[in-house]
Amino acid sequence: MSPFKVLVVDDERDFLESLVRRLQRRSVDAAGVTSGEAALEHLKVHKADVVVLDVKMPGMNGIEALRHIKQHYPEVEVILLTGHASVESGVEGLALEAFDYLIKPVKLDELIERIMEAFDRRKVVGELTGSPPPDQS
Amino acid sequence: MVKRLGKILHRLRNGNGGGGSRAHKDLKLRFREFKYLLRANNEVLAIIAEIEQQLAQGGQVGLDFLRSRYIAASAKVYKMIRHLNHISAGRYPLLEEAFHRIRAEIDQILEEGGGSRSGVLVLPLDNLEPGEAHLAGSKASNLAELSRAGLPVPEGFVVTTEAFRRFMEFSGLGGQLRQAVMILEGSSLSEVEDFSRLLQQKILDAPLPPELEKELSEAGQRLAQLGARGLISLRSSAVGEDTQSSFAGLYRSLLGVPPDQAASAYRAVVAALYAPEAVVYRRRRGLLDQDAEMAVLVQAMVEPKASGVMYTTDPLGGGKGPLLISAVRGLGQSLVDGSVDPDLYRLERRHPPLLLDYAPGGQGESLGLDAEGLSKSSLDAAGREEPPLSEGQALELARLGLELEERFACPQDVEWALTGHGRLVILQSRPLQVLAARCGEAAAPEVEPLLAGGHTARPGAGAGPAFVVGRESELKNFPDGGVLVARSSSPALAAALPRAAALVTDVGGVAGHLASLAREMGVPALVGIGEATKLITNGQEITVDAGGRRVYPGRVAELTGPEPSTALCRPRSVPAPYWHQAAGLITKLNLTDPHSPRFIPARCATFHDIIRYVHEMSFKEMFRLGDEVGRDPGGGALRLEAVLPFELWFIDLGDGLAPGAGTILKPEQIVSIPGAALIKGLLDPAVDWNRPRPVSLKGLASVFSASLLTPPKDGQIREMGQRAYAIVSAEYLNFNCRVGYHFTALDSFCGNQQNDNYISFRFHGGAATEDRRQLRAELIERLLTDMGFSVERTGDQVSAFIKKYPPEMMLGLLEELGRLILFTRQMDMLMSGRPMVDWLAQAYAAKNYNLAANGGEGEPQ
Numbered sequence: 001m002s003p004f005k006v007l008v009v010d011d012e013r014d015f016l017e018s019l020v021r022r023l024q025r026r027s028v029d030a031a032g033v034t035s036g037e038a039a040l041e042h043l044k045v046h047k048a049d050v051v052v053l054d055v056k057m058p059g060m061n062g063i064e065a066l067r068h069i070k071q072h073y074p075e076v077e078v079i080l081l082t083g084h085a086s087v088e089s090g091v092e093g094l095a096l097e098a099f100d101y102l103i104k105p106v107k108l109d110e111l112i113e114r115i116m117e118a119f120d121r122r123k124v125v126g127e128l129t130g131s132p133p134p135d136q137s
Numbered sequence: 138m139v140k141r142l143g144k145i146l147h148r149l150r151n152g153n154g155g156g157g158s159r160a161h162k163d164l165k166l167r168f169r170e171f172k173y174l175l176r177a178n179n180e181v182l183a184i185i186a187e188i189e190q191q192l193a194q195g196g197q198v199g200l201d202f203l204r205s206r207y208i209a210a211s212a213k214v215y216k217m218i219r220h221l222n223h224i225s226a227g228r229y230p231l232l233e234e235a236f237h238r239i240r241a242e243i244d245q246i247l248e249e250g251g252g253s254r255s256g257v258l259v260l261p262l263d264n265l266e267p268g269e270a271h272l273a274g275s276k277a278s279n280l281a282e283l284s285r286a287g288l289p290v291p292e293g294f295v296v297t298t299e300a301f302r303r304f305m306e307f308s309g310l311g312g313q314l315r316q317a318v319m320i321l322e323g324s325s326l327s328e329v330e331d332f333s334r335l336l337q338q339k340i341l342d343a344p345l346p347p348e349l350e351k352e353l354s355e356a357g358q359r360l361a362q363l364g365a366r367g368l369i370s371l372r373s374s375a376v377g378e379d380t381q382s383s384f385a386g387l388y389r390s391l392l393g394v395p396p397d398q399a400a401s402a403y404r405a406v407v408a409a410l411y412a413p414e415a416v417v418y419r420r421r422r423g424l425l426d427q428d429a430e431m432a433v434l435v436q437a438m439v440e441p442k443a444s445g446v447m448y449t450t451d452p453l454g455g456g457k458g459p460l461l462i463s464a465v466r467g468l469g470q471s472l473v474d475g476s477v478d479p480d481l482y483r484l485e486r487r488h489p490p491l492l493l494d495y496a497p498g499g500q501g502e503s504l505g506l507d508a509e510g511l512s513k514s515s516l517d518a519a520g521r522e523e524p525p526l527s528e529g530q531a532l533e534l535a536r537l538g539l540e541l542e543e544r545f546a547c548p549q550d551v552e553w554a555l556t557g558h559g560r561l562v563i564l565q566s567r568p569l570q571v572l573a574a575r576c577g578e579a580a581a582p583e584v585e586p587l588l589a590g591g592h593t594a595r596p597g598a599g600a601g602p603a604f605v606v607g608r609e610s611e612l613k614n615f616p617d618g619g620v621l622v623a624r625s626s627s628p629a630l631a632a633a634l635p636r637a638a639a640l641v642t643d644v645g646g647v648a649g650h651l652a653s654l655a656r657e658m659g660v661p662a663l664v665g666i667g668e669a670t671k672l673i674t675n676g677q678e679i680t681v682d683a684g685g686r687r688v689y690p691g692r693v694a695e696l697t698g699p700e701p702s703t704a705l706c707r708p709r710s711v712p713a714p715y716w717h718q719a720a721g722l723i724t725k726l727n728l729t730d731p732h733s734p735r736f737i738p739a740r741c742a743t744f745h746d747i748i749r750y751v752h753e754m755s756f757k758e759m760f761r762l763g764d765e766v767g768r769d770p771g772g773g774a775l776r777l778e779a780v781l782p783f784e785l786w787f788i789d790l791g792d793g794l795a796p797g798a799g800t801i802l803k804p805e806q807i808v809s810i811p812g813a814a815l816i817k818g819l820l821d822p823a824v825d826w827n828r829p830r831p832v833s834l835k836g837l838a839s840v841f842s843a844s845l846l847t848p849p850k851d852g853q854i855r856e857m858g859q860r861a862y863a864i865v866s867a868e869y870l871n872f873n874c875r876v877g878y879h880f881t882a883l884d885s886f887c888g889n890q891q892n893d894n895y896i897s898f899r900f901h902g903g904a905a906t907e908d909r910r911q912l913r914a915e916l917i918e919r920l921l922t923d924m925g926f927s928v929e930r931t932g933d934q935v936s937a938f939i940k941k942y943p944p945e946m947m948l949g950l951l952e953e954l955g956r957l958i959l960f961t962r963q964m965d966m967l968m969s970g971r972p973m974v975d976w977l978a979q980a981y982a983a984k985n986y987n988l989a990a991n992g993g994e995g996e997p998q
Contacts, residue, residue: 015316056312083312085205087240090212094219101212103205104312105319105427117173124166 004119004133006030007048009039009065010081011057019052022108028115036060040068048076049133050099050118052111055082055089063089066096075131077118081106167224167759168790168864174220174755175873175882177213179936181748182901184210185724186931192720201302202271202376202428203719207243210723211236214744217751225758231738235747239722246719258300259352262293262434271716272297274374274432276565279545286544288537289562292363293436294356296403298376300349301431304407308343310336314411318426326632327613330413340408345400357399357435365440365557366506368393371402372565373409374434377424387415387631387650388431392468393438393510406433414631418654439562440506441554443525444469445479446648447534448569449542449549450486452656453596453647456548456571459493460484460535463648464525466516467503469552475626475645475652477501478665480524482531490535492528497521498646526555534561541566550653570656572596582695586687587673591641591666594626594652596684598696599639599661605675606630620679622669626651634658639681641669641688663688756862756873759788774862775802781819782826782962783861783874787812793865809865811887811896814948815872818955824986826959870951874958881958887947894947895940898926898954900961902933912968917961919978924953960986 006028010016016032023030033042037060039051051069055062066078080093083104090101099118102111119133126132184206191202218232257272265273265281273281277295284290305311314336321332345353361367373388389409394402409415410431419426443464451458463472463479471477478498485491502515526534534553541549541563548571552564572595604619606612615621615633623630626645631654634640640655640662647664655662661683669688673679680693689696721743728736728746731753741747759774775794777785778801787794787802793809794802804820807813861874868888874881885896900917902910910933918930918937926937939950960981967973980988 012313012316015320018320083315085208085212087208087211087244090208091215094212094215100216103209103212104315105322107322108319121166121169121173124169128163128166 001027001029004029004049004115004122005047006050006052006115007039007042007046008032008052009034009036009057009062010054011035012054023112026108026112028112036062036065036068039065040072043069043073043076049122050115051076051078052081052115053078053098055080055093056084063092063096066093066098070097075122075126075129077122079111079114079118081111165790168788170220170223171755171759171864172871174217174224174751175871175884177217177220178748178752179882179899181210181213181217181744182899182934183931183936184213185745186934188720188724190931192717192724201298201430203716204247205428207247207719207723210744211240214747217748221751221755221758224755228758229738229751229754232741232747232751235738235741239742239744239747243719243722246715246722256299257297258303258349259356260295260297262290262295265295268714268716271376271430272299272432274298274376274430274434275378276372276374276567277432277434278374279566280434280563282544283541283563283566288540289560291436291439291562291564292360293434294360295374296349296353296433296435298430298432300353301407301433303346303349304343307346308340310339310343313339315427325613326413326417326615329416330613330632333411333413333416336411337408340411341401341404343404345403350400353399353403353435354396357396360435360437361396364437366393366438366508367396368438368506368510369396369399370394370436370438371399371406372434372436373406374432375410376430376432387412387418387628387654392470393506395510399435403433407431414629417632417635436564438506439554439556439564441468442466442557442559444552444554444564445472445525447538447549447551447553448648449538449551450569450571452548452569452571453593454571460486460490460538461648462526462531462534463646465498465500465503466520466525467505468511469554470504470511471500472646472648473552473650474628475642475649475664478644479646479648481646482526484531484535486535486539488536488539490532490539492531495524495528495531497524499644530555530559530561537561537563550648570653572656582689582693584689584691584693586689587679588641588666588669588688589686591663591686592647593683593686594640594645594647594649594662594664595655595660597639597659597661598680598682598684598693599637600678600680600692600696601638603673603675603677603679604633605670605673620681622673624670626664628654634660639663639683641666641673641681643667643669756860759862759864775800777802777804777807777816777863779804779816779820781861782959785819785861785863788862788864790864790866790869792867793869807865808867809870810868810944811870811885811947811951812863812865814887814951815863815870815883815885815955818952818957819959821952821956823984824956824959826962879962883954885947885951887944887951889944894942894944895938896926896947896950896954898935898937900935907933909968912971912974913961913964915971916964916968916974916977917957919974920957920961920981923978923982924950956986957981 006023008016008020008030011034013034016034020030020032031046033039036057053062053065062080069076069078077099080098080101081104082089085103093101099121100114102114123133188206215236218229218236221229260273262277262281262284265278270278273295280290317332317336321329357369361369370390370392371394372390375388378388389406391402391405410429416426419429443466445462445464448461450456451461462482464482465472465477465479472479477500480498481496483493485493500516500521502513504511504513506512538549538551541551545566548569549566550569551566554562554564556562599620601618601620602616603622604615606621606623612630612633615636617636618638621630621633621637621640624643626642626649628650630651634654635658637660640660642664643666645651645664649664652662652664661681663681663683663686678691680689680691680696682696723744725743726745726749727742728740728749730736736750738750741750774786774788777787779785793812795806795808804816807816861872864871868886870883870885872883880901882899883896887894898921900914914930914933914935917935918928921928921935921937926939928935928937
């Protein structure tokens with residue numbers, strides 16, 4: 001398994017399950033939840049290094065979830081992954097320090113590459129701020 | 138946004154912990170930001186190249202394509218600005234203003250764009266203007282052109298791509314599709330089939346946006362009054378269909394539709410966009426499902442006495458063959474779906490045309506209309522006897538065909554109909570795939586053939602296990618490299634074609650859709666051979682000689698010969714001006730000179746300007762950063778002491794330079810493994826870039842003044858202020874060089890972990906005209922391919938990649954790249970034509986880096 005944990009957040013259950021399964025098959029330690037609220041709950045209990053976050057979700061949308069995550073877990077890197085891309089949501093997400101803004105469909109290889117990069121950044125930031133990733137086994 | 142990093146820097150400067158090592162960690166973070174910035178830069182350049190290519194091809198993509206690339210580019214551009222501000226602790230606040238200013242301009246064009254066309258869902262064919270293929274699809278836009286020219290075309294209107302977009306977003310299917318594409322990546326044919334069936338069903342069940350439903354119904358009712366028996370037809374008019382990629386028969390046409398069923402027929406035509414065979418076809422052509430946009434052409438129904446297909450030249454005749462008309466009595470559906478052998482007319486291509494011969498086919502029943510829609514009836518003996526077209530009508534049709542060919546400036550594949558009143562109408566016209574030359578028929582082998590006869594739809598030979606199609610659903614079991622054997626030439630078989638060694642069918646003519654697709658995909662095809670499905674057993678090894686019209690048992694080796702090449706003219710349609718305008722705000726480059734006082738954010742007029750500016754400044758900042766961290770020589774930027782056409786500066790991220798290097802770096806002090814290898818190539822005395830290029834290149838001297846080929850005489854550094862940067866660690870190298878308009882980037886990891894090793898090389902730009910830049914890019918593509926790289930070239934942009942090579946081989950490649958960078962420098966000025974590409978590639982291969990005349994016999998004129 002990868003030395004980092006990934007949390008995937010997407011309200012489309014079929015998509016979420018398929019993506020988490022494919023990540024796991026590629027040895028990525030991935031979990032999935034279907035809402036922004038559930039993501040925040042998940043982070044309270046289980047740590048994550050990288051969150052892959054859908055933007056358009058009922059209830060708390062991805063941008064709000066991003067805001068909360070960055071407020072409470074500033075070291076966690078967030079990759080926005082959306083099927084309803086707009087210039088506005090891209091700018092807003094990146095201004096809130098999302099690591100990247102990706103538009104569905106994205107090739108799995110490319111997504112994994114981005115996740116690894118985000119984790120790499122998370123490690124370096126961790127070294128600087130004194131909060132290394134939780135498990136670097 | 139930069140607050141967090143600012144805090145880190147603050148702590149850093151106050152010596153909070155780690156000291157030097159903390160400084161280095163900070164450098165590491167900023168270097169990462171720099172790396173992300175460079176990557177985003179490449180991503181935007183790739184999007185720009187993609188848009189430019191579409192502009193060059195014209196009319197291949199819709200407004201949605203531009204919109205989606207714009208959104209993707211805007212995120213990356215904004216990200217680059219953010220990275221630059223991270224690296225520089227917020228030194229570039231004005232860039233965001235520039236970004237929002239350009240963005241607002243693009244938004245305005247896209248929203249108001251096309252002026253009166255914005256939000257138009259339904260548009261009469263006669264109101265279409267040139268350059269609106271992105272709105273109406275290629276088929277409708279071609280027909281509108283014919284109508285404008287006074288050629289006979291049925292009345293109709295088009296349901297636009299804008300209506301399609303509204304439908305997909307209104308129903309939520311657009312988002313689902315984009316997710317589906319992601320889920321389906323790399324999945325098997327049967328998974329693709331299952332999913333596309335599901336998606337198609339969802340489209341058939343989805344409600345139309347109320348305004349679309351209303352407009353479609355009203356326009357449909359009006360049009361039906363002009364149609365035979367009050368009926369209409371709906372035909373796919375996808376963007377990019379009927380162009381270089383024909384999509385022949387993959388999308389749907391519904392004939393004889395009562396107007397009250399227009400909405401459901403519309404959904405059915407749209408749904409066919411995601412039929413498995415269409416999905417497979419797009420993958421094969423490198424087109425993206427999410428870019429597919431469907432307009433629908435609605436026409437007054439014609440009740441034809443006869444109909445069919447006309448090729449304005451024999452597709453196998455290298456452009457010199459006769460004009461071919463395939464005809465059936467009644468509607469032409471059975472002809473194009475390959476279920477009937479049509480009557481065939483051959484005419485000499487001249488003014489006026491001349492009928493060469495007429496061969497009756499084997500039509501047993503004909504398709505007509507009744508009040509409900511389509512109806513089949515048997516032909517009696519008299520009906521079978523009478524030719525579908527009289528000689529006069531065939532000549533008249535051929536004359537129309539030659540006119541179409543002239544209008545579109547290339548051979549055409551025309552669907553036509555003859556009305557009950559004896560009037561000829563054109564239902565569609567698209568470019569015809571023509572094979573460059575007919576393959577010589579191979580000498581018949583000693584083996585007794587299993588079958589002989591039929592029509593060559595695409596010459597060539599192929600062998601493999603026979604796959605006899607029983608029901609179409611079995612297609613998903615089709616083995617790679619199998620020979621597809623089928624009863625009829627149904628386009629539904631297209632999904633298996635890309636993997637087929639050859640195609641054989643019992644019935645069908647060379648004008649059928651499947652035959653067109655076989656030609657397009659280069660699959661040898663023999664159609665209408667009679668009893669293939671009876672005489673060939675499933676799994677049996679066979680060899681098909683499509684040109685020789687024979688099928689042999691087993692594998693017959695001597696039949697596989699050279700492949701014919703295809704020649705196809707380019708479509709001429711040009712996107713609307715506002716498409717250009719919006720695209721230009723993304724792609725054009727105005728900020729070319731970093732030394733100009735105008736090289737400032739306020740002067741950035743396009744996204745390309747912004748990234749050019751950010752890219753330039755990011756290097757500056759990395760150097761400033763080097764100075765900032767400066768006390769430790771490993772953290773500063775060091776200039777390499779060497780004679781090169783640019784200043785080369787090094788930044789060390791750790792163990793890339795020998796300890797104790799002073800302010801000036803000597804080549805031997807570079808200990809970075811990939812860095813040292815590249816330098817070795819750059820400093821190879823064999824590539825004497827400093828010497829004038831030989832004036833003896835005849836041809837050249839006449840075109841260019843010698844000064845272009847001779848470096849200036851002052852100083853050793855030829856292009857002062859042109860800097861290249863190499864960022865190194867023990868096993869890493871990032872080399873960036875921008876000289877004038879040329880941009881070279883090389884990123885490499887090279888260590889003992891063979892699996893991690895890679896070289897990524899990019900090249901872009903040039904100062905010469907587009908042709909010359911492209912030729913130089915072709916040269917570079919050729920040289921890199923010869924070196925073993927996997928290379929992609931789009932316009933003047935080349936990107937090459939190689940990975941997982943053992944270290945020794947990596948070093949050889951890096952050294953070679955050093956030579957290549959100098960060899961191809963300013964080569965665009967030499968690029969007089971394709972022979973020059975060949976000649977230079979040979980010179981390079983012969984290590985004649987300095988283009989010495991004596992080594993260059995056969996030098997291009």
